[in-house]
Structures are given as C-alpha cells and as structure tokens.
Amino acid sequence: MVRTYLYVPPEENAAVRSAGGRWDERLKCWYIEPGDDPARFARWLGVDSAPAELSIVSDEARVAATTVACCRCHEPTEVICIYCDSGTASGEPLEHFTVVDILAMDEALARQLAPWPGFRPIAAPDLHGPRYANHCLRCGAEQDDRDLHTEPDAPFFDIAHAAPGSIRLIALTGQIRLSGDEHFTIE
Ligand SMILES: [Zn+2]
Numbered sequence: 521m522v523r524t525y526l527y528v529p530p531e532e533n534a535a536v537r538s539a540g541g542r543w544d545e546r547l548k549c550w551y552i553e554p555g556d557d558p559a560r561f562a563r564w565l566g567v568d569s570a571p572a573e574l575s576i577v578s579d580e581a582r583v584a585a586t587t588v589a590c591c592r593c594h595e596p597t598e599v600i601c602i603y604c605d606s607g608t609a610s611g612e613p614l615e616h617f618t619v620v621d622i623l624a625m626d627e628a629l630a631r632q633l634a635p636w637p638g639f640r641p642i643a644a645p646d647l648h649g650p651r652y653a654n655h656c657l658r659c660g661a662e663q664d665d666r667d668l669h670t671e672p673d674a675p676f677f678d679i680a681h682a683a684p685g686s687i688r689l690i691a692l693t694g695q696i697r698l699s700g701d702e703h704f705t706i707e
Contacts, residue, residue, distance in 0.1 A: 526550040526564035529647040536564060574626055574697035576619055578607030583633070583690040584618070586675045588668070592661035599654040599663055600636050601676045602629070602698065603689065609702045616680045617704035620669045622652040625698040632692050651700070669703045678705045 528536045528550045537543075539560050541550045552561055584603040587596045602619045609617075625633075633639055638655045642662055645651070654663040669676045679687055 522554060523551040524553075524558070524561075524565070526552065526561055527645045527649050528564050529649070531647075532564070536561070574624060574699050575610045576604075576607060576698050576700065576702060577695065578604035579695050580605040581607065581629075581692045581696050583636070583692060584676060584679050585636075585688040585690065586686060588663065588675060590656040590659060590661055591663055591667075593656060593659040595656070595658050597654075597656045597658060597663070598636070598638070599668055599675070600633075600639050601665075601668065602692075602696070603676070603679050614702060614704060617702045618669055618676050618679065619698055619700040620703045621648065621665050622698055622700035623650065625652075626696065628694055629692065629696040629698055632696075676703075681705075 523544075525547075526536060526541060526549070528541070536550050540552075540556060541561065541564070542552060542556075543549075544551055550564065552558065558565065581602055581604045583600050585598055585600045587598050589595070590597045602622065604614070604617055604619070606613070606615050607617070608614065638657045639652060640655060641650060642653050651665065653665045654668070655661065656663065668674050671677060675682070675687065679689075
C-alpha cells in the first residue's frame, strides 16, 4: 500500500482529520492511501505531488553565492540564492529581487543548480511547509532561508548594493520559472 504523506501545520490537524486524513502514530505524520480522493487534500500535498504554479518568471536571473558561518557547526559554508535583475511575479514586473523560500522550480533552473547540492528541499517541512533551503555541506544543517534575506545585515538583503566582492554572481541561461516569495528593497 503506497501512502502519500501530507504536510499539515499543527493548527490544521482538526481540518485534516475531518477531511478523512489518516494519522501515522509512529512517524507522527498525516497521510492518505490510494483510495482516498487527493483533491480533498490538495492544500496539504507537498512539492512533488502538487506542483505549485510557477508564478515568478525571469530571463535575467543569476545565482548569488556567498560564504556564511553554519548556524549549527559554525564552519564556513557556501549559500546561494536566486537573484533576478528583472522578471515578473504573477505578471507584475519587478527588478533586482531575490526569491525566498522557493517552493518549486522548473527543470531549466533545477538543472543549472546541480553544482550546489547543498541547496535542496528541506527534509522535514514544518509549519511553513515544504521549501528549498541551503544545507551545510559539512554537518547538513538547514540554513534558514529568511535569515539570509530579510534582515538589513543579511548577505542577500540588497545584492545590488552589497559590498564589492562579498557576493559571487553566476549567470543562469535562458528563462527560469519558480515559485516562492520575492524579496526586494525599495530604492
Ligand atoms: Zn554545519
């Protein structure tokens, strides 16, 4: 019997139970079985089973890379993000933005990120759901993606105005599509 595991934030336990979700006591995880109607559980299905709409599109995207101290082992580790010189989010034009908490990406982007194996889906989605994050290549610890972007002293906060040499930019080829939260600073 193939089970499909669900990503359920704790506050939605009652909702998934009343929808007919099944609880695995050993794994502490909700799941459904092949006979269950997946449409009733669409909001709790993960990146693999329910691809999100890839609402962010860019023809001018780059990988931004820098080195930080790992949040767990404190050794230097390389972290990356996707930085777009221009693009659109749900059709709205944007310039100079990064994408935080990437939920899904197309093949063209996934293929070009192969040189960075530490950037991958997190192993155990929490209440923020499934998403990509950097992982320390030494100890495997997830590096919180928001911490890399959203504070003014974060390395990816304002790449266009980052200190010279602090960020390496590697061009991506062709058009990429992904979903996540776009982050930019007001000029
Ligand atoms: Zn580490």
